[in-house]
Amino acid sequence: MMTKPICILGAIGVALMCADLGGQTPASVATAGFDLSGYWTSPLVEDALERGAGPELADYGGFPINEAARLFALSYDASRVTLRHHQCDGYVAPYSVRSIGNARAWEERDSHTQRLIAIHWYNQTFEGHRVIWMDGRPHPPAYAPHTWMGFSTGRFVGNALEVQTSHLKQGWLRRNGLPESDQATVVEFFVRHGDHLTHTSVINDPVYLIEPEVRTTDFFRQPADHQNWLFNCDDGEQILGRAPDSVPNYRFGANPFVKEFGDKYRLPAAAYLGGPETAYPEFESRIASLTDADARAKLRPTTVDVTSRAIDSEPHDGEIHVWALRDNVYLLLGDGGNIVVQTGDEGALVVDSGSGRLADKVVAAIRRLSEKPIQFIANTNFRADHTGGNAVLRAAGSDPSVSGTFFALQFADAGVGATISAHQNVQTRMVASGRPAAGNPSDTFLEERRRTFHNNDAIEMFWEPQAVTDGDSIVHFRRADVIVTGDVFTTTRYPVIDLQSGGSVEGEIRALNDILNRTVYRHQEEGGTIVVPGHGYVCDEHEVVEYRDMVVIVRDRVRTMINSGATLEQVKAARVTADYDPRYGAASGPWTTSMFVEAVYRDLSKRK
Amino acid sequence: MVRRLGWVAIVCACSATVVAQRGGPPPPPRTQAPFDIMGYWVSLVNEDWRYRITMPPKGDFAGVPLNGAGRQAAAAWDPAKDEASGDACKAYGAGGVMRMPGRLHITWTTDDMLAIETDAGMQTRTIAFRGAGGEAGTWQGVSVGAWDRGDTAMSRGGFFPGAAVRGGSLRVVTTKMRAGYLRKNGVPYSSDAVMTEYFDRFDVPGGDSLLVISTEIVDPTYLMTPLWTSTHFKKQSDASGWNPRSCSSR
Numbered sequence: 001m002m003t004k005p006i007c008i009l010g011a012i013g014v015a016l017m018c019a020d021l022g023g024q025t026p027a028s029v030a031t032a033g034f035d036l037s038g039y040w041t042s043p044l045v046e047d048a049l050e051r052g053a054g055p056e057l058a059d060y061g062g063f064p065i066n067e068a069a070r071l072f073a074l075s076y077d078a079s080r081v082t083l084r085h086h087q088c089d090g091y092v093a094p095y096s097v098r099s100i101g102n103a104r105a106w107e108e109r110d111s112h113t114q115r116l117i118a119i120h121w122y123n124q125t126f127e128g129h130r131v132i133w134m135d136g137r138p139h140p141p142a143y144a145p146h147t148w149m150g151f152s153t154g155r156f157v158g159n160a161l162e163v164q165t166s167h168l169k170q171g172w173l174r175r176n177g178l179p180e181s182d183q184a185t186v187v188e189f190f191v192r193h194g195d196h197l198t199h200t201s202v203i204n205d206p207v208y209l210i211e212p213e214v215r216t217t218d219f220f221r222q223p224a225d226h227q228n229w230l231f232n233c234d235d236g237e238q239i240l241g242r243a244p245d246s247v248p249n250y251r252f253g254a255n256p257f258v259k260e261f262g263d264k265y266r267l268p269a270a271a272y273l274g275g276p277e278t279a280y281p282e283f284e285s286r287i288a289s290l291t292d293a294d295a296r297a298k299l300r301p302t303t304v305d306v307t308s309r310a311i312d313s314e315p316h317d318g319e320i321h322v323w324a325l326r327d328n329v330y331l332l333l334g335d336g337g338n339i340v341v342q343t344g345d346e347g348a349l350v351v352d353s354g355s356g357r358l359a360d361k362v363v364a365a366i367r368r369l370s371e372k373p374i375q376f377i378a379n380t381n382f383r384a385d386h387t388g389g390n391a392v393l394r395a396a397g398s399d400p401s402v403s404g405t406f407f408a409l410q411f412a413d414a415g416v417g418a419t420i421s422a423h424q425n426v427q428t429r430m431v432a433s434g435r436p437a438a439g440n441p442s443d444t445f446l447e448e449r450r451r452t453f454h455n456n457d458a459i460e461m462f463w464e465p466q467a468v469t470d471g472d473s474i475v476h477f478r479r480a481d482v483i484v485t486g487d488v489f490t491t492t493r494y495p496v497i498d499l500q501s502g503g504s505v506e507g508e509i510r511a512l513n514d515i516l517n518r519t520v521y522r523h524q525e526e527g528g529t530i531v532v533p534g535h536g537y538v539c540d541e542h543e544v545v546e547y548r549d550m551v552v553i554v555r556d557r558v559r560t561m562i563n564s565g566a567t568l569e570q571v572k573a574a575r576v577t578a579d580y581d582p583r584y585g586a587a588s589g590p591w592t593t594s595m596f597v598e599a600v601y602r603d604l605s606k607r608k
Numbered sequence: 609m610v611r612r613l614g615w616v617a618i619v620c621a622c623s624a625t626v627v628a629q630r631g632g633p634p635p636p637p638r639t640q641a642p643f644d645i646m647g648y649w650v651s652l653v654n655e656d657w658r659y660r661i662t663m664p665p666k667g668d669f670a671g672v673p674l675n676g677a678g679r680q681a682a683a684a685w686d687p688a689k690d691e692a693s694g695d696a697c698k699a700y701g702a703g704g705v706m707r708m709p710g711r712l713h714i715t716w717t718t719d720d721m722l723a724i725e726t727d728a729g730m731q732t733r734t735i736a737f738r739g740a741g742g743e744a745g746t747w748q749g750v751s752v753g754a755w756d757r758g759d760t761a762m763s764r765g766g767f768f769p770g771a772a773v774r775g776g777s778l779r780v781v782t783t784k785m786r787a788g789y790l791r792k793n794g795v796p797y798s799s800d801a802v803m804t805e806y807f808d809r810f811d812v813p814g815g816d817s818l819l820v821i822s823t824e825i826v827d828p829t830y831l832m833t834p835l836w837t838s839t840h841f842k843k844q845s846d847a848s849g850w851n852p853r854s855c856s857s858r
Contacts (some may be wrong), residue, residue, distance in 0.1 A: 043833075043836050044671060045671045045672065045673075045835060045836055045837055046655045046656050046671065046837055046838070047655050047656060047671075048670045048671030049670050049671070059658070061654075061657040061658065061661065062652075062653055062654030062655070062657035062661070063654060134663075136644070156774070157775070158641070158642065158643070158775025159757070159775040159776050159777060159808070160775070160808065160810060162810075162813075164813070187813060189808075189814070189820075190812045191777070191806075191808050191820075191822075193756065193777060193779075193806045193822060196822060196824065196836070198806070198808070198820060198822040198838050200810055200818065200820050200838075200840065202812050202815065202816075202818070204815075212812070212815060212816070213654070214654070214818060214840050214842070215655065215840075216655070216820050216822075216838035216839070216840050217838065218822060218836040218837070218838050220836070263665070265658060265662070265665065267658075267662055270656075271662070272658075272677070278653075278657075278661070279652045279653050279654045279657075280650065280653070280709070280849075281650065281651060281708075281709035281710045281711065281727075281728070281849070281851070282708045282851075283653075283661060283848065284661050284662075287661070287662060295854070303665075368624070435654050478679050
């Protein structure tokens with residue numbers, strides 16, 4: 001009989017569990033959890049005015065920000081929230097915790113095993129619903145979408161719930177323009193003392209912070225459901241007749257409100273413009289000696305070039321990675337520009353074909369998604385990283401819609417291979433550059449739209465004249481509501497405005513606005529239409545809006561300097577992209593910050 | 609039958625453990641510490657920044673739930689008068705000093721006594737785990753400490769208490785403080801105030817160690833509701849930056 005020894009072993013095990021081990025629990029050891037469930041309210045004691053009525057303009061004191069963050073904030077004009085696409089901007093998770101209103105937490109458990117799957121934390125303000133996964137799942141890959149709440153995983157450590165969050169959208173450190181980038185990650189600790197909950201967040205942002213930003217927020221437990229959990233927002237026209245390329249902003253050094261806070265509280269401006277030093281005790285004794293010159297030095301960029309600190313969302317492992325977008329539409333990454341595949345009974349429709357280096361693997365990946373051949377390939381532009389795989393993908397497919405037609409009487413190879421569609425200028429430029437004919441588009445269009453109904457979806461190609469080239473198109477899968485933007489929009493770099501290939505900064509802004517004219521968010525400027533950039537991670541309209549704002553603001557700065565008679569060298573020296581360089585900048589490689597600024601300058605100069 | 613025997617064994621094992629724990633003197637608090645609190649900690653002043661790192665104007669007490677008497681006292685603040693009466697340290701009492709920009713030096717003075725020194729105002733608070741630390745009527749008052757492991761009398765008596773939360777906080781209750789200021793600009797607390805603090809240490813993966821002090825001040829004289837704040841410090845590897853300085857009213 002084995003039963004008794006098993007019981008004894010069990011008893012020993014339980015005795016060990018029962019024993020008070022005492023002493024220190026190493027911080028890294030995961031432990032049993034505690035109950036976070038219930039209704040919680042944060043008393044508005046700390047930062048009461050900021051969290052309630054709103055922060056003072058230009059008050060960044062105590063934030064360990066870098067120059068780019070300060071310049072971004074000083075360039076920010078609060079009128080920007082009157083723009084349709086900013087009216088319903090949500091709060092990112094760490095800022096949401098600081099918001100006014102109530103919160104609610106609850107557990108999600110597996111109904112069979114009763115294991116804890118997730119802890120949900122819902123903030124009334126902007127209806128911020130966080131899911132903290134407790135089941136050990138990994139964070140998604142770098143090319144996955146970013147959201148206001150990000151992707152969070154948690155574990156109990158000591159007496160705290162430790163949460164790690166990635167994949168956040170760009171949002172606010174403070175809602176007076178102080179930015180938190182989409183590259184920020186957060187570590188949080190929730191610890192409960194009876195009915196008092198303390199939340200600690202540690203934000204790391206390689207783009208905008210020099211040191212981690214630490215915040216602590218108190219909550220007290222509410223015994224009753226106050227029942228008002230919604231935060232409705234619907235955008236509308238707030239200022240009629242405003243030009244679509246207008247984004248309220250201040251030029252460097254021209255923010256008229258910089259001194260307002262200081263005048264009100266008798267502080268030198270250099271004291272509250274932020275920086276890691278302003279959070280340390282030593283700063284207290286330095287304030288009195290700060291001068292106007294110290295402040296002025298913080299209002300304009302220095303001359304140091306800054307390169308992007310963003311995570312590379314490309315896998316670079318020689319493999320093709322597949323990400324399901326919606327319905328039967330997929331993203332394929334790993335071979336240059338992003339590739340999108342729509343599958344169905346009528347055969348695959350592919351948008352762009354990558355660089356061609358891994359074309360065979362692209363074909364194999366598509367075959368895993370669909371047994372049907374590739375019927376159509378749509379090119380968003382002529383560049384090699386978007387069309388390099390055309391020939392191989394074409395050869396791997398066929399177009400039965402052609403082989404049974406009159407074409408077949410005249411062309412023996414009609415329908416052999418997929419049909420490649422693009423704007424005529426794509427074909428023209430590919431032919432002119434001597435690219436192999438097999439990869440060139442054969443089905444071209446000249447005016448604004450090419451359309452087809454394929455695999456039960458209405459698919460439209462819209463020509464975006466003079467955007468980054470003269471042949472750019474965006475592709476909209478209307479039923480799946482996925483827009484593929486090509487290089488009109490990326491999350492990895494400044495737009496590659498190729499003047500020699502017919503690109504222009506004004507056309508680029510028009511193209512970005514054209515994307516925004518077709519998107520619909522699901523909730524609080526998030527979700528809804530999926531936007532696939534030419535390079536980078538899966539987006540929605542919020543990322544396009546931020547990118548559009550950036551291009552407009554840089555254009556405005558360059559245009560102002562041109563109107564003042566500035567030379568190209570003077571514009572470059574002014575570092576008109578300083579607030580965006582840690583996100584998009586490059587000092588070397590095929591598209592540098594200098595090249596972008598030069599393209600904007602030369603384009604605007606010739607139109608002056 | 610077998611199943612029942614198993615349960616009996618489990619209950620016996622638990623009981624034996626509890627009995628074993630009851631024998632002998634309790635271990636000293638220092639050895640029971642759920643985390644290492646010792647060392648130098650520097651405050652990161654990024655909340656209530658204007659109120660803490662600069663001198664806020666008289667009567668500016670946003671966020672503090674002062675009652676009428678509290679508002680009256682705040683409006684009557686006169687730093688010159690404080691200096692003249694030897695009360696320059698009113699903002700450096702236990703109810704205010706932890707919010708001051710500065711550094712803490714925390715040490716075990718005995719196995720059941722902690723000392724928290726602040727370089728701001730050169731104050732020392734003694735926290736006793738047995739008996740009471742400090743003196744009544746002083747800026748730092750009388751502090752009693754205990755390890756708070758998040759369990760309750762009910763959970764200790766519950767089934768499978770071994771699954772209770774590990775780790776824990778330092779809970780400190782401070783009373784009998786000399787009346788002082790919550791903020792440097794004369795926002796008051798009275799000698800009747802009771803301050804309960806929870807000290808937690810968080811080790812950020814790949815980053816700093818933080819000391820977070822969650823504080824509740826109950827003051828029937830000057831506050832309408834309890835005042836809650838949480839104040840954070842970063843661990844330093846040494847005493848660099850330690851800068852003892854006298855109390856200042858201005």
